[in-house]
Amino acid sequence: MKRGTSRDIRTANRYEVLRQIIAESPTSRQELAAATGLSLATVATLVGELLDLGMLTEVGFEDSAGGRPRGLVAVNAAGGALIGVDIAETYVRVELFDLALNVLARADEDMRPGESRPEQVVGHVAAAVGSVVAQAGVEGARVLGVGVSVPGQVDRDTGIAEYAPNWDWHDVPLLELLAEHIAYPLYLDNPLRACAVAELWFGAARGRGDAVVVNLGTGVGAGLALGGGLHRGVSNSAGEWGHTTLVLDGRPCHCGNHGCVETYVGAPGIMLNLRELSPGSALLHPEDQTATIDALASGVAAQDPVALEVVRATARYLGAGISDLVNLLNPEVVVLSSWVAAALGEPLLRDVREAVARHALRRPLAATEIVLSPIPTDPVCLGAATFALEGALQSVGQRPARRTAPARSRTAPPA
DSSP states (O other), X not given: OXXXXXXXXXXXXXXXXXXXXXXXXXXXXXXXXXXXXXXXXXHHHHHHHHHHTTSEEEEEEOOOSSSSOOEEEEEOGGGOEEEEEEEOSSEXXXXXXXXXXXXXXXXXXXXXTTOOSHHHHHHHHHHHHHHHHHHHTOOGGGEEEEEEEOSSEEETTTTEEEEEXXXXXXXXXXXXXXXTTOOSOEEEEOHHHHHHHHHHHHSTTTTOSXXXXXXXXXXXXXXXXXXXXXXXXXXXXTTGGGGSBSSTTOSBOTTSOBSBTHHHHSHHHHHHHHHHHOTTXXXXXXXXHHHHHHHHHHHHHTTOHHHHHHHHHHHHHHHHHHHHHHHHHOOSEEEEEHHHHHHHHHHHHHHHHHHHHHHSOHHHHHTOEEEEOOOSSOHHHHHHHHHHHHHHHXXXXXXXXXXXXXXXXXXXXXX
C-alpha cells in the first residue's frame, strides 16, 4: 500500500488551508483551524509559509468586543497566475486565473474532425496558452503552473495519456510533447477529476463529504469525492462510469465494448437518439455536436415535440445510470456538469430526477440531491488550474519535479 509521507501530509494541509482562504477570504487563523480541523499551531505555521511565498497577505484585524484582536489574512490575488487547459474532443479551451481563481483571460481553439493527432492537439494548446498569457499581460515568472485536462485515462506522475478511446490514443507522452513548447511547470489529469475539484472548491459539492460529478460532454464519466476528498482509485482510473454497461449488446463504443452509458448520453449518443426518433429532423447537424445540442435546447424551449422526446429519452438512460451511482455510493449530491448539461439545463435535470426516482432505492435517494453545476465558467479549466496550484504548493522547499523539458520553441506552436 502506498503511504503518505510527512511531506505529502504537509502539502495536503497547505493546500487545504489555502483552499479555505480562497473560499472565505479574509479569515483569521482561528477560523481556519476550526474549518480545517487542524491545530491552531499548525495553521499558524502554514499561513506563515504562504505569507512568505506571497500567496497571502495580512489585511488587518477582526473587530473584537474584548480580548486580543485576531489578525486576518486574505489571498494575494496578484501573487501569481495559474493556467487551466480543457482539452476536449471538439475544442481546446484555456483560461488564465489569478491566485483567487478569478478568470483574467480566455482562449478557445476549435478542433475539426480528424484533427486529433497528438502533435495537432499540442499545437492548439500551445497557441491558446500563449494567447492567454499575452492577453493578461503577466510576466512568465508569475505563472506558477499549467494544469492540463485530457479525456481518458492518464498517469499523473509520468504525464502520459494512457488511453483516450475517442481518439484511439495509447501511451501518448503528452506532457513531454507540451513541454517542448510551453515553459511553465505542467500537471496532467482528466476532466472527471477536474470537474470534481471545481465543484468541491466553488460549486455544488462544497462542504459535502460525498459527491458525484457527472461529466456530460462528447465523453461521459463521473468524478468522485468520497469522505471529503477526491477519489482517484489505485491507478487514477476511478470514475469511468461512462464505460459501464447500460444496455446488454447495445450500441458499439469506442472502448471496444457494447452498450456503454456514454453511447446513449454523450453528445454523439444523443445525436443517435435524435436520428433514431426522427431521421430527417432539422434539429440534427450530422457533423456538429454543439450545433445539434444547441438546436435541441432551443427546440425544448419552443416545446418542439421531437426535441422534448429526445431529451426525455436521453434522461431515461441517464437516470438509470445515475441511479446505479446513487445506490452504490450513497452520495449527498449528484452534480450534472460540462457543456451538454449546461446547454440542456433545467429540462434535462427535471426529467433525470424523475427517471432516477423510478430506479434508485428509496433510502439512498432520499439523502441525495441532484443538481446542475452552478459554476459559471468552464469547470474543467477551473479544476485544472487547481492541479497547477497543488503542484506549486507541493514544490515549496524542494527542487521542481520533472514537469518541463528544454524547449525547442517557447513562443510558437508546432508546425
